[in-house]
Amino acid sequence: MAKLPEEEHPEKAFGWAARDSNGVLSPFKFSRRSSGPKDVNIKILYCGVCHSDLHFVKNEWGMSIYPIVPGHEIVGIVTEVGSMVQKFRVGNAVGVGCMVGGCDECEDCKRGWESYCPKTILTYSNIYHDGTVTYGGYSDRIVVEEHYVVRFPDGLPKDAGAPLLCAGITVYSPMRYYGLAEPGTHLGVVGLGGLGHLAVKFAKAFGAKVTVISTSPSKEKEAIEHLGADAFLVSRNAEQMKAAARTMDGILDTVSAKHYLLPLMELLKSHGKLVLVGAPEEPLELPAFPLLVGRKLVGGSATGGMQETQEMLDFAAKHNITADIEIIPMNYINTAMERLAKADVKYRFVIDVANTLSA
């Protein structure tokens, strides 16, 4: 018989978990492995609440393994290191993002593109090398192989910096990869949530011109005055959309639900790139003609590699890029998830794990 989560490993751990697809989280006792030679043991301080956590607890992608302890925007302090660990010492501030393992041998792993490894192991609700289920950052601590841990720069606040570990790298990586991080690029950002608001900040730091495309006219003032966007389009306003046709070099689409791609493709110049990072559960319609006629490209991107994540954090520290957050106690998480589903957050919930999670 399979062991209970509490007895699987030698070290006691505590967090909050969803038990089934109603997605309600509640206190959960489980266990963590003892640190191996290459492992870093981390006391978790803060953990961001990503929309993927919501997709997962509700099994919207059909791949959830319950119970789920979500959380992959983790910032913490090293409490123990294995004998072969080289990069970290006890007391260091570190981050953990969306993955905690991979094959370390395939072409993607070797190129530093670990998030594309076919055997990538997600931080939660995935099966680890030892056959046990992974549990994420809505918990007191985590043990992670050194390669999948990043140094958290001194200059970054640990709470508002936590969302960089997923939301940040997920928008930074495609801008670099698809050649949209050049000064003067005109970038559209669709969906002004956790990912979207960081996309605006990174794009501005790269020297791009940024237009936010949103369904909510109420977000305009803040997008321009506070986040620094250059322009704002209401996607339902046909006139505005028409006037902006063929003006953008690229668009980063962070929308979490089904939506139409055609109006976005029309905003692209010839040879422009529409990059999907949002992960709606239902398939999106992809019309061929605008692709052919303007030689446009539709691509996707999944988080980013480990070295690139370090580079992104260092860049964020240098340019003072952090998320706009609402700090919450652990026991607020179910309300936070309900509000996240309604896009009622500016722009990321971050759980104050160390001060509010008690066994």
Ligand SMILES: NC(=O)c1ccc[n+]([C@@H]2O[C@H](COP(=O)([O-])OP(=O)(O)OC[C@H]3O[C@@H](n4cnc5c(N)ncnc54)[C@H](O)[C@@H]3O)[C@@H](O)[C@H]2O)c1
């Ligand atoms: N590619 C990756 O590696 C990766 C990483 C992290 C998150 N994600 C996915 O990206 C998406 C966004 O994540 P987030 O944490 O920023 O979520 P979020 O809830 O903070 O933001 C989503 C935004 O989309 C908008 N939106 C929702 N439905 C819409 C619709 N039908 N039309 C237009 N806009 C709509 C919301 O108003 C909100 O501003 C999620 O699907 C998440 O799972 C993907």
Ligand SMILES: [Zn+2]
């Ligand atoms: Zn995420």
Ligand SMILES: [Zn+2]
């Ligand atoms: Zn691999």
